[in-house]
Amino acid sequence: MIAQQLVNGIVTGSVYALFALGFTLIFGTFKILNLAHAGVFMSGAFIGYFAVLNGLPLWLALVLAMIGSGLISYIVELGAFATIRGSGQIEFGALISSIGANLCLMSLGQRLSNTKVLRFPFETFPVEFYEFGPVRFSFLQVIILLVVVVLLMAMMFYLYKTSFGRQIRAVSGNERVASLLGVNPGLVYFQTFFISGALAGVAGIMIGLSFNSIHFYMGEPYLLKAFVVVVLGGLGSVHGAVVAGMLLGIFQNLAVAYLPSALTETIIYGLLFVVLLVKPSGLFGSEGVQVGVARR
Amino acid sequence: MMLEVKDLAAAYSGIEALRGVSLHIEQGEMVALIGANGAGKSTLLNCLSGTVRAKRGSIRFDGSEIVGTRPHRVSRMGLLHVPEGRQILFELTVEENLLLGELARGSRTSDYGLSEVFKLFPILQERRLQRGGTLSGGQQQMLAIGRALMGGPKLLLLDEPSLGLSPIITDQVFDALQALNAAGLTILLVEQNANRALQVTKRAYLLEHGELAYQGNSADLLHDEKVIAHYLGHLPSA
Numbered sequence: 001m002i003a004q005q006l007v008n009g010i011v012t013g014s015v016y017a018l019f020a021l022g023f024t025l026i027f028g029t030f031k032i033l034n035l036a037h038a039g040v041f042m043s044g045a046f047i048g049y050f051a052v053l054n055g056l057p058l059w060l061a062l063v064l065a066m067i068g069s070g071l072i073s074y075i076v077e078l079g080a081f082a083t084i085r086g087s088g089q090i091e092f093g094a095l096i097s098s099i100g101a102n103l104c105l106m107s108l109g110q111r112l113s114n115t116k117v118l119r120f121p122f123e124t125f126p127v128e129f130y131e132f133g134p135v136r137f138s139f140l141q142v143i144i145l146l147v148v149v150v151l152l153m154a155m156m157f158y159l160y161k162t163s164f165g166r167q168i169r170a171v172s173g174n175e176r177v178a179s180l181l182g183v184n185p186g187l188v189y190f191q192t193f194f195i196s197g198a199l200a201g202v203a204g205i206m207i208g209l210s211f212n213s214i215h216f217y218m219g220e221p222y223l224l225k226a227f228v229v230v231v232l233g234g235l236g237s238v239h240g241a242v243v244a245g246m247l248l249g250i251f252q253n254l255a256v257a258y259l260p261s262a263l264t265e266t267i268i269y270g271l272l273f274v275v276l277l278v279k280p281s282g283l284f285g286s287e288g289v290q291v292g293v294a295r296r
Numbered sequence: 297m298m299l300e301v302k303d304l305a306a307a308y309s310g311i312e313a314l315r316g317v318s319l320h321i322e323q324g325e326m327v328a329l330i331g332a333n334g335a336g337k338s339t340l341l342n343c344l345s346g347t348v349r350a351k352r353g354s355i356r357f358d359g360s361e362i363v364g365t366r367p368h369r370v371s372r373m374g375l376l377h378v379p380e381g382r383q384i385l386f387e388l389t390v391e392e393n394l395l396l397g398e399l400a401r402g403s404r405t406s407d408y409g410l411s412e413v414f415k416l417f418p419i420l421q422e423r424r425l426q427r428g429g430t431l432s433g434g435q436q437q438m439l440a441i442g443r444a445l446m447g448g449p450k451l452l453l454l455d456e457p458s459l460g461l462s463p464i465i466t467d468q469v470f471d472a473l474q475a476l477n478a479a480g481l482t483i484l485l486v487e488q489n490a491n492r493a494l495q496v497t498k499r500a501y502l503l504e505h506g507e508l509a510y511q512g513n514s515a516d517l518l519h520d521e522k523v524i525a526h527y528l529g530h531l532p533s534a
Contacts, residue, residue: 163395163396163399166388166392166395166396167396167399169385169387169388169392170385170388170396172387173385173386173387173388174383174385176347176367176379176383177379177383177385178385178396179347179366179367179368179371180345180347180367180368180371180376180377180379181368181371181376181396181397181399181400181443181444181447182368182371182372182397182399182400182401182402182447183368183396183399184368185368
C-alpha cells in the first residue's frame with residue numbers, strides 16, 4: 001500500500017515539478033511572478049485536445065501543444081510584460097498584468113469549451129496496467145514519468161551546459177552587462193518564455209490525460225501548488241523546484257491515503273509554513289534571492 | 297581611424313551630460329579620458345557601447361556609423377566596453393563568464409582565447425570553476441578585462457579599472473593593459489586616477505562638465521599647472 005502511494009506520488013509530483021519549473025524559470029530569470037502560467041498550462045491542454053479531436057496522433061498533439069503554449073507564453077510576455085518593462089515598476093506591475101493575461105486566456109478557454117468539461121475521445125490513450133508485486137501502475141503513469149524525466153534533463157542540460165543557457169543566466173544576473181558582451185536580450189526573453197510555456201503545455205496535456213478532464217479553470221489549483229513548490233524549493237532554484245515538486249506529490253498522496261482527506265491541504269500549507277520558519281529561503285534557495293515584490 | 301566621435305551630445309536622466317564632444321582614436325593607440333566625477337566620462341562610454349542613446353552627433357567605429365545601434369550589435373562589431381564596477385556575473389563560474397565573452401566574437405578571428413587570457417591573468421585559471429562572485433576586486437577586474445578580450449575587441453573601452461583596487465593590484469592591471477596595447481590592441485581608458493592614466497598613455501582628453509576642456513599629449517597634461525591643481529593634486533614625482 002505504501003509503495004503504491006509512493007509511486008502515485010512520484011508521478012503526480014513530476015507533473016507538479018514540470019508546471020513549477022516553467023514558473024520558477026521566469027521568476028528566476030526576470031523576477032516576474034507570472035500568474036498567466038496557469039492560463040498557458042490550460043492552453044496546452046486545449047491545443048492537445050483539439051489536435052486529438054481532429055484525428056492527429058497523441059504524440060503529434062503533444063508536440064503541437066508544446067509549440068502552441070510556448071508561443072502563447074511569448075505572446076503574454078509581449079503583451080503583458082514587454083510593454084511595461086521600461087516603466088521601472090516591472091515587479092509589481094507584471095504581477096498585475098499577468099493576472100489580466102491569465103483572465104484573457106481563461107475567457108478564451110471558456111468560450112472555446114462553452115464552459116463545459118472536455119474529455120478526450122475513448123481510447124485516446126491505451127488503458128493498460130502493469131503489476132510489480134504489490135505495486136500497480138498504468139501505462140500512462142510510465143509515459144508521464146518518462147516524458148517529465150527527459151524534459152527535466154534536457155532543460156538542465158540546456159541551462160547549464162549550452163551557450164544559450166549561459167546567455168539566459170547572464171541576462172538573469174545583469175541584462176545590461178549581458179548585452180555589452182553581445183547577448184541579444186530579446187532572443188533570451190523569447191527563449192525563456194517559450195520554454196516555460198512549452199513545459200506548462202506538456203504538464204497541461206499530462207494532467208488532462210490523467211484525469212480525462214480539460215476545462216478553462218484547470219490551471220488555477222496548479223498555480224497555487226506551483227507557489228508552494230517554488231517557495232518550498234527556493235525562489236528561482238531549478239533544482240529546488242524539481243525536488244519540492246516530487247516531495248509535494250508524494251506527501252499529498254500519502255496524506256490522502258492515510259489521513260482524513262479534508263486535512264490534506266491544511267497539512268501541505270502547514271508543511272510550507274514550517275519549512276519557511278526553519279529556512280526562509282526554501283530548501284535550495286540562496287540567501288541572495290528575495291521575493292521581487294518586497295525588494296525595494 | 298578606429299573611432300571618430302563628432303559633436304556628441306547626450307542626456308542622462310534628464311541632465312545634459314555631454315554637450316558636443318568630438319574625439320578620435322587611431323588604430324593601435326591607448327588614449328586616456330580623464331575628468332572629475334560627473335564630468336560625463338561614463339555617459340560618453342555608454343553612448344559608444346549603445347546603452348545610452350545619443351541626442352546629437354555621430355560616432356563612427358571602424359568605418360561605420362553606430363549611433364542608434366543596439367548594445368549587443370555594437371559589441372559584436374568589436375567595440376567592447378568593460379563597465380565601471382567590473383560587473384561580473386556572480387552566479388556564473390569564472391570560466392562561464394569568459395566563455396560568455398566569446399559570444400561577441402561571432403565569426404571574427406581573435407588573438408585571445410581562454411589560454412591567452414589565462415596566460416595574461418594566471419589567477420583566473422586557478423579560480424576557473426569558482427563562481428564570479430567569490431573573486432576579490434582585483435580578480436574581478438581581471439575577469440572583466442579577460443571576458444572582453446574573449447570577444448575579440450578591435451577597441452576596448454575601460455571604465456575606471458582602478459576603482460577600489462589597492463595600488464599593487466592597480467599596477468598589475470595597468471601592466472596588463474600596457475602589454476595588450478603593445479600587442480596592438482586599441483584602448484580607451486577612462487580614469488579618475490588621472491595621474492596613473494596619464495603615465496601609461498601617450499594622448500589624453502580632459503572632460504569638464506560634458507565638454508572637452510583639454511586634449512593633447514599625456515606628458516604635457518601631467519605637467520600642466522591647471523591640470524595638476526584640479527585633477528592630480530600634489531604630485532611627488534611628476
